[in-house]
Amino acid sequence: MEFKKSQQRIHEIEKQISDSEKKEIIQEQEKKMKRITAIKLPYSYSSLGQFIDKETMNVHYNQHYKGYIKKLNNALKSVKDKDLDLELLIKGISRYNRTIRNNAGGAYNHELFWQMLSPKKQEPTGPVLDKIKKKFKTYANFKKEFKNKAKQQFGSGWVWLVLTKGGDVKVMTTSNQDNPMMNTMKNGGIPLLGLDLWEHAYYLKYKNKRDQYVDNFFDVINWSFVNKQFDQFQKGKLNESRVVKELITEGVSRGCSPKQVNTYRMIFNKNPQVKKKFMYAIMDILKEVFSDFYYDKNQYAQGQMSGIYDFEQPGRSVINKLNTNYSAFCILVNDLNAVLKHYGQDPLNFINKDFKGQLFEVQRMINLMVQFRHRIFNQDSATFQTIMASLDKSNKFGDERELKAVVNMKDIFDTKKVFKVGELGGKDDMIGGVDATVEIDGQTKTIQIKPFNGHDEEEGRMVVYGTGNVKPYSTDYIAFHNDSKGTIVFKNDDTQIVNGRFTFPVDSWVNPK
Numbered sequence: 001m002e003f004k005k006s007q008q009r010i011h012e013i014e015k016q017i018s019d020s021e022k023k024e025i026i027q028e029q030e031k032k033m034k035r036i037t038a039i040k041l042p043y044s045y046s047s048l049g050q051f052i053d054k055e056t057m058n059v060h061y062n063q064h065y066k067g068y069i070k071k072l073n074n075a076l077k078s079v080k081d082k083d084l085d086l087e088l089l090i091k092g093i094s095r096y097n098r099t100i101r102n103n104a105g106g107a108y109n110h111e112l113f114w115q116m117l118s119p120k121k122q123e124p125t126g127p128v129l130d131k132i133k134k135k136f137k138t139y140a141n142f143k144k145e146f147k148n149k150a151k152q153q154f155g156s157g158w159v160w161l162v163l164t165k166g167g168d169v170k171v172m173t174t175s176n177q178d179n180p181m182m183n184t185m186k187n188g189g190i191p192l193l194g195l196d197l198w199e200h201a202y203y204l205k206y207k208n209k210r211d212q213y214v215d216n217f218f219d220v221i222n223w224s225f226v227n228k229q230f231d232q233f234q235k236g237k238l239n240e241s242r243v244v245k246e247l248i249t250e251g252v253s254r255g256c257s258p259k260q261v262n263t264y265r266m267i268f269n270k271n272p273q274v275k276k277k278f279m280y281a282i283m284d285i286l287k288e289v290f291s292d293f294y295y296d297k298n299q300y301a302q303g304q305m306s307g308i309y310d311f312e313q314p315g316r317s318v319i320n321k322l323n324t325n326y327s328a329f330c331i332l333v334n335d336l337n338a339v340l341k342h343y344g345q346d347p348l349n350f351i352n353k354d355f356k357g358q359l360f361e362v363q364r365m366i367n368l369m370v371q372f373r374h375r376i377f378n379q380d381s382a383t384f385q386t387i388m389a390s391l392d393k394s395n396k397f398g399d400e401r402e403l404k405a406v407v408n409m410k411d412i413f414d415t416k417k418v419f420k421v422g423e424l425g426g427k428d429d430m431i432g433g434v435d436a437t438v439e440i441d442g443q444t445k446t447i448q449i450k451p452f453n454g455h456d457e458e459e460g461r462m463v464v465y466g467t468g469n470v471k472p473y474s475t476d477y478i479a480f481h482n483d484s485k486g487t488i489v490f491k492n493d494d495t496q497i498v499n500g501r502f503t504f505p506v507d508s509w510v511n512p513k
Contacts (some may be wrong), residue, residue, distance in 0.1 A: 047119035051220040068106030093182045105177030118222035127226035131169045162189030256330035264326040267471040269500030279323040281366040318391040335383040408487035433473040445476040452480035461503045
């Protein structure tokens, strides 16, 4: 926020003063803007003599490391919506150009590296050693793997011990100044220990004997810091989960009226491109902001889709439903409009716009979500709390609806062999839309279950109203449940979507026996 205030002040100054005065005052304002700064070296240049010489450490710290920071700050000047927290930059690096990626990586990798070294020899210990022994059987095996990976790295780069999403550890290398936490990194992780393999890190002392440099590294590892990295990640992950769970029903933001929610439901159903653009943007934002909780397909468990897990609850988080949820979309629109109003900018407006106009507005909305993503999607944000409460409520209602529909369908199909399936995040639910199954004449048929407000016959077809998201399903049946109206079921043979509503041939309606 301080950075934006400084930017606003610069714009005000530009309107009020002459060019000569402008340059001097703008320079002063720019000095006050938040910048990424170098950490102090935790020891003297000569303290690691058994590993690296004084001259190399001096050049490495003052020229290379500080050089990365200077170039990074210069590159960030031209970026309007940027992160000024180094770790957030790294986690969201896909948003930035190659210059920023290289220099942010150089700055962050070295910030960790300085702290991973200790003048006083430390014996490996703590939870990281436990993880190492569990993975590699012995510490000696780990050292061998680490050295082999380092020796196999061709050219400049780093070798790392990382904590994976599954809570395991592994050894990996990255090229240039890439970091395992970058969201462009496939199968990365949290860096616990790293070694700089660039020639400038060792050449004055070791010349071309990089293997000897790698061997000596194990005499200066700061295991206290390595374990601290592990503990901070574990505690941060657990605390975030706990706090979100506690606040999930206490969010306070503008929220949405039922009329507003219905408006966005119709927009989603009539203009699927709006939902599609929103869906892909949200997926990218969640993957970045909640990288500690994000798992690729089958990474969390076999058969589980990619997404956020073990966040506010064990297993798949309800936040994964945000990407297609029109109620949450409405909350975001209202709260973002409050920000736009504060800055005197035009609000987001999807009403009475044609398809092209709505696509323009959703792109504006996406740009704002990216700009404010770390403020919106965190446990202290009222918007986020309200969204999570809405998703949690919707998910519970959905489970209850499906259970009630299954009970009613046992009468409709005249069989007890109707079963609820579709675990949150399961393949059948996510891909096929399978919420339940029914066994008919020895064959298992699939069912999608949705809410509805009513139905009517129009031009020889049954039209169902108020069904939530409307899209094609590949199940054998589509069932609709309403607590007061009961459950109705249609064969999914000639299903059509007209004006954002499901329509079925009259004879596809499955009547109770």
